[in-house]
Amino acid sequence: MHDHLAHGNPRLSSWLRVRRFAVPPSMIETATARRAAGDWAGACAAAAVDVDLDLRSTARTYGRDLVTRLRADLRHLAPDLLRWHLPRIAPDGLLRPGLTVSLARYGPDPLHLVVRTPPAWADAGQRISLALWDPSRPEAGAGLHPHPHPSRRFRLDLHQHLWDARRSAELALRSGATDPPDRSPGDAAGRDPAVADVLARLVGGRPCAVGRWAAEAAIVLAAEGRMSGRIGVRYGTRHRLVLDVAGGPDPRITAAFPVGGHGALPLLPDAATWVPPDVELLRAGLLEPGDLHPLVADALVPGRGTAAAPGTAGREGAPGPKVVQCRGARHRIDLVDGVLAPLDHGPDEVRREELLAALTGTPLPCLQAIDAAHRRPECLEDVRARLDHGDTAGALAVVESLLGPNALMRHGALRDELETAALRRIDYGVYRAGLSHPAHHRSPRPAAARHHAH
DSSP states (O other), X not given: OOGGGGTTOHHHXXXXXXXXXXXXXXXXXXXXXXXXXXXXXXXXXXXXXEEEOOHHXXXXXXXXXXXXXXXXXXXXXXXXXXXXXXXXXXXXXXXXSSOEEEEEEETTXXXXXXEEXXXXXXXXXXXXXXXXXXXXXXXXXXXXXXXXXOOSSSOOTTOGGGTBTTTGGGHHHHTTTTSOTTOOGGGGTTTOHHHHHHHHHHHTTSOBOHHHHHHHHHHHHHHTTOSXXXXXXXXXXXXXXXEEEEOSSSOEEEEEEEOSOOTTSOBOOHHHHBOOHHHHHHHXXXXXXXXXXXXXXXXXXXXXXXXXXXXXXXXXXXXXXEEEEETTEEEEEEEETTEEEESSSOXXXXXXXXXXXXXXXXXXXXXXXXXXHHHSOTTHHHHHHHHHTTOHHHHHHHHHHHHOTTOXXXXXXXXXXXXXXXXXXXXXXHHHHTOOOGGGXXXXXXXXXXXXXX
């Protein structure tokens, strides 16, 4: 990854970290293999998705026809792709907490297939849950979730290419990636210069997908049973506008004006409002196709051929011995019998130096380097990011590659991070069991500063 190239753009720098840590290659590989084998529940388990629905019970309540459609969608659900595209927040790029996102709707009084993210107090592990939401029983099955209703702003039922493997190739068109990067806002605003000027002035330099707004607004209006009308757009914390959209085969934006709020107007989903970060990163040369989810890479870079698993491009091989300047000589430390140890000092010398350190003396530089690796290693930020994003296996693999699988953790920042992550996972279990309230949780996120804004 080219993190140094994105430092002038905090948004892109943050998305680089998200793409590196949030959906690890092992998750994608396992979930894809299980989905290909027809095991949709196994794919969900591999992608840290808890399944809160029972197809037999659903068939008794809503009928077999509906469940047949639901089952077909579940068989093609790519939960790792869904995780890749879910909304995230600053500063760490973690999943937006306390969110209910509609994936699909069934029936005239629609039953929704939804995915939920836990509240912030229970977000350790970054697990999500898959459930059904019935508008006639809006609170059923939601437990302690703070917002069980599907969000108007974050909805994927109109963007099923972001989770359905059958439709993932639509990303190229729906994201605007097939358009030239310098396409002007007026090209998709009905080619009306006045509207183009208004949109350009309102949007400014924000990475908005203005070129797709007319077509995407028409999709939203069609879902509401309308051919034309007004639709709201939220393109920043305090930035709102309203579009007048004329539908038909060639949808057009006929007017645009800023407002203070949207009221009951249909809302353009976030997935349609912004240029996807993967498109931005590719255009900026900050990511290679092999760094992307395979389904995303196939859509955005068709004909790319065989590529490495995401996040593996440029990855270094297994580390060798580390060289330490020790009393005027170049010594080595490396793994011996599953433990990080000095290679150029005998056992008796090491025991003497460890005794000296226990008596508050200054040990050999080789032993100091080993102690630093245990307490605050150079890879601490890497481990912390993996733990924050729920990749516990990846974090432990990094620690084992550094200290060895048989190492006994010493007190320090690294051990604190691992212990805190383990304790915070308890909060998620408490939340899932419905046994607590946010005011009662006892294992907060560590106070260590997070340095990467989103």
